Amino acid sequence: MLQTLVEEDAQTRVRSLSLQAPSRPPSRGGSQCEHGAHVVKLPAATSSSLRSGSTSVQQIGEHASFALFHLKPCLRTETALKNQEMELIRNKERLQFFKWCSKAFKNVNVVPPDVGTVHQVNMEYLSRVVQVSDGFIYPDSVVGTDSHTTMINGLGILGWGVGGIESEAVMLGQPVSLTLPQVVGCKLVGNINPLTTSIDIVLGITKHLRQAGIAGKFVEFFGPGVSQLSAPDRTTIANMCPEYNATVSFFPVDQVTLKHFKKTNFTQEKLELLESYMKAVKLFRSYEDPSEDPEYSEVIEINLSSMVPYVSGPKRPQDRVAVSNMKEDFQSCLDEKVGFKGFHISKEKQETRIPFLHCGQEYQLAHGSVVIAAVISCTNNCNPSVMLTAGLLAKKAVEAGLVVKPYIRTSLAPGSGMVTHYLSTSGVLPYFSQLGFEVIGYGCATCVGNTAPLPEGVVDAIKQGDLVACGVLSGNRHFEGRLCDCVRANYLASPPLVVAYAIAGTVGINFEKEPLGVTSEGKEVYLHDIWPSREEVQQIEEDKVISSIFKDLRGRMEKGNTFWNNIDCPDSVLFPWDHKSTYIRSPCFFSKLSKEVPPPQSIESAHALLFLGDKVTTDHISPAGSIARVSAAAKYLLSKRLTPREFNSYGARRGNDAVMTRGTFASIKLQNRFIGKSGPKTLHIPSGQTLDVFEAAERYQRDGIPLIILAGKDYGSGNSRDWVAKGPYLLGVRAVIAESFEKLHKNQLVGMGIMPLEFLPGQNADSLELSGKERFTIALPETLSPRQQLTVKTSQGKSFLVTAMFDTDMDVIFFQHGGLLRYVARTLL
Structure with a gap:
């Protein structure tokens, strides 16, 4: 028996304390920029309305980039509630759909927002x-x-x-x-x-x-x-x-x-x-x-x-580095050629230091400088012990007189209100705040690229020196470019190490031999001086955390959310689609669906939409994070008369196939061999033009040309996302030919009626001397069987065998129906 839980994604259930979710107020307009004493100038109308308590949602939205935890408690609460209200209003259409689902289907239970x-x-x-x-x-x-x-x-x-x-x-x-x-x-x-x-x-x-x-x-x-x-x-x-x-x-x-x-x-x-x-x-x-x-x-x-303390990076979670070797390992990353670990920085440029101004004070950035430090507790670190260790480390650091440089984009993103609750109960939350790690909200943040913009001076310094700046986070997703476009090296670390590296300001430090920082009195403080003992952490966890957080959760689940409770939803068997909506659209997966199963259709004279290498992850394929203003998705939203500040994210708009299809393969780190450099572009082979992937696919579909994708090893590794298959399907992709597939992604392709085809062992696009610009024909027999070999012929006269990666007879049946969803639809009919 399998229990299927239908829950709203974390981005929708976010209780946002700031639309931009910064860890510090922006430098412009501020009269001070020191920890614990941020003063931000707001327009007179907004400042007076804050004092009078009459601030509108729109006004708060326009000026929500200041740090809320530096306001007086009453104003902080009011502002948090207004930001929460704004976030829920922005997602109202999605919430209405979820609530309709919970009423229309007997086996759907929706966990309310803000729980x-x-x-x-x-x-x-x-x-x-x-x-x-x-x-x-x-x-x-x-x-x-x-x-x-x-x-x-x-x-x-x-x-x-x-x-x-x-x-x-x-x-x-x-x-x-x-x-x-x-x-x-x-x-x-x-x-x-x-x-x-x-x-x-x-x-x-x-x-x-x-x-x-x-x-x-x-x-x-x-x-x-x-x-x-x-x-x-x-x-x-x-x-x-x-x-x-x-x-x-x-x-x-x-x-x-x-x-x-x-x-x-x-x-x-x-x-x-x-x-x-x-x-x-x-x-x-x-x-x-x-x-x-x-x-x-x-x-x-x-x-x-x-096991000793480790971090993981700078580009992949499996590349583990002992903290004691971190300084030497980062140096080797600068030396090595560009790859999974290397950045290939010449020796004469490795000592580059770029001065810049922030809040009226001069600082310097170098290779290895930490510019993002995010303590995240949504998944890996929902374990209270590591969060408490980080909190106690922050407490001891503050008591020792240590600080974090104000230009570092620090943030604390608790996995839920429970984490905030036990950090507050244990007394460590104020110390987090004093080091700049303020609660920015609940939901997907730095891990998925939702990092507040870095200060302009920091960005300019990184670009001027071509610096390998660093991000350190306690999440579990950190592929290159995911946190921030200009931050090339990112490390996964435990929460206390995130705090430690933020204080140090660089990953180029040996904690055993070098001080973490120097107090205003000139005293050197080492990491071992402020690291809390395992017994100390366990005692607080047992005495104050475990039972209280679950009592709090029960209360939140039973109480629900006032906004959610008051949402009106359609009382109908069929959902009434609003054709003007840019959030929720009737999906086109069932268009032209016939009752009869169509016979197998061979792929005739297909073009390759993309020619990819090894390790193409779901981050490269599926839309995620913010919507870039120059992307195909942005052009679509602009055509609907939305402003860039109204774009929201791909996660929030996943119910709109028009947005998600345009965001498929829109990663800035996509390495397409047709182009020769990273970016969401491809070659439209018939015309020779370089276009956005969506625009090229749209032109191919208009001309009635089927599409395939050529790829290397481990195609589709990473997160599980349904749009990694839905997106290519809507782009017109009929098959993916790769050296190997990540199993879950292979199943997703089958589920959308896309053939996953593997080169025979020892073969790949290079060994077969494929340019990718040929036209490909894949003949399908009347009856398919799991792991059957098929022949691919090219317009250049070459032919080669591939294996159809259907594991079971059911996989074959799903494919013949045009995907799992169409199979289920026909079964119900």
Whole structure:
């Protein structure tokens, strides 16, 4: 039995404290720019209306880029509420649609806005572990539409992420099919170093499992080391599962899990039922007893005592760097040729320092200077221990007299109000604020590129010196250019290390040998001087955090949101589409749908829309983050008489296929071999013109020319997003020919009726001497079968074999119907 949860994305449920979400007020107009004493000049009308309490939503919106946490508490609350109201009004059409769904469908439950981040709500409120229904008891399970769904495996609940296409079919009664996976046992041994956080452990495990080659497999943790991990530790490890390409990372229930549930949302009666049932069906585990260890397809052993503080970067999560080696590693990144780690900066330019003015004071930037430091707790760091460690580190840093340079774009993005609640309860929130880490809101922020603009002086200095500036964040997404266009090196780190690097102002530091900073009295302060002990953190977590945050969540879930409660929605079986809406449109996936299944149609004389290399991620394919003003999506919105400040984000407009199709392959980091440089452009082969990807695809479709995509290894790795398949489908792509596919993305392509085709082993576009400018014909037989080889012929007279990557007979059926959605539609008809 699979429980499908339909939840609103984090960006919609954001409670925004600032439209631009800055960590500091802008320099212009400010009379002071020091931590804790920001003074920002506002137009007289706005200032007076703030004092009188009559400020309108529009006025606050125009001047919402100042730091709200420097206002008086009453004004801060009022402004936060008005910003929250504005954010909800901007997304009203989407919320109305969600509310209509909850009424029109019996099996849809919508979590109201402003309650909490989806992952924590899933785990701590909706989790059952054991389901009881109609006299039957069975294990809980979940299919989620987000790559972070695997967090739930840390609580003994089997769950994995699928694309939105599959989840939509599940809601309409179509089961999820998968081949029986191998189960890999990951044995944890050894004792955890006191200075090692769960983030360090997860980065270490990620590297080990990535190297082990476990793509598409189930991983189950066992061994004596598991009992040292708290339930939040386990969910943190399980969350990174997509990064090492496993389907799930499972932790069976044990006494630690039961202890955690006792503090959350479980009554004593439910706990007794859970324990007795799990033991009866042998799903309960004592990790200290080797006799209970299952037999696995293979076993990988990891020694926890080998884990030391690490960061990950500068471009990929699997590139782990020990903090003790960070200074030397960054230097080697400057030396190496441009690639996954290198930036190829000449020796004579590596010592470049560019002076600039900020708030009337001169500073300098160099290679390795930190310009973005974001403490994020939505997924990896929902674990209270790492956030408390960061808070206590901030407290000790402030008490020692350390500061963060004001030009660094610092921010604190709690995963939910619960995180703010326990940071406040434990007394560390004011110290975060004094270092510039102020709460900017709840929802996707720096990880997805929603970083407030850097100060103009910083941007100019980076460009002038061609500097490799750095961002440090405690999230789990940091591909190059994702945080900010001009910040080339980005590192994932635990929250306390984010604070430490922000204080240091550079990643080029050896914390063991060099001081973190110097106080105003000239005293050198080292990191070990202010690092809180593991015992100190655990004591506060046990005494003040666990029970209080779940009591707060229960209250928020039951109370809901006034705005949400008052939303009117259509009371109809069919949703009344507003054709003028730029947020919600009737999708065109079912246009010209016939009752009969059409016969297989060969692809005749197709052009290649894109000629791509290795490691094309879903970030390159799917629209995400802000909408660039020069993009095809921006042109469309401008044609609808919207101003750039009204564009919102791709995430907010994912219900509008016209926007999302134009945003497909619109990444500035897309490396298209037709163009020779990064950018969202391609070659329209018949005319020889360089166009936006959407414009080229539109011209091909107008001329009736089918399209394919040529790619290298690991096509479609990264986040699970349904628009990675929906977008190419609407662009007219019929097939993708690649050296290899990420499994989930391959399934998504099949789900939209796009053929995933693999070159034969040892072959690729280069070995076959393909220029990409040929026309391609792919003949389909009357009957297809899984993993069947097909012949591709080119207009240059070449032909080669490819393997159709259909894993099951159901995959073939979905493809023949034109995709999973069309299959379900015909089934219902």
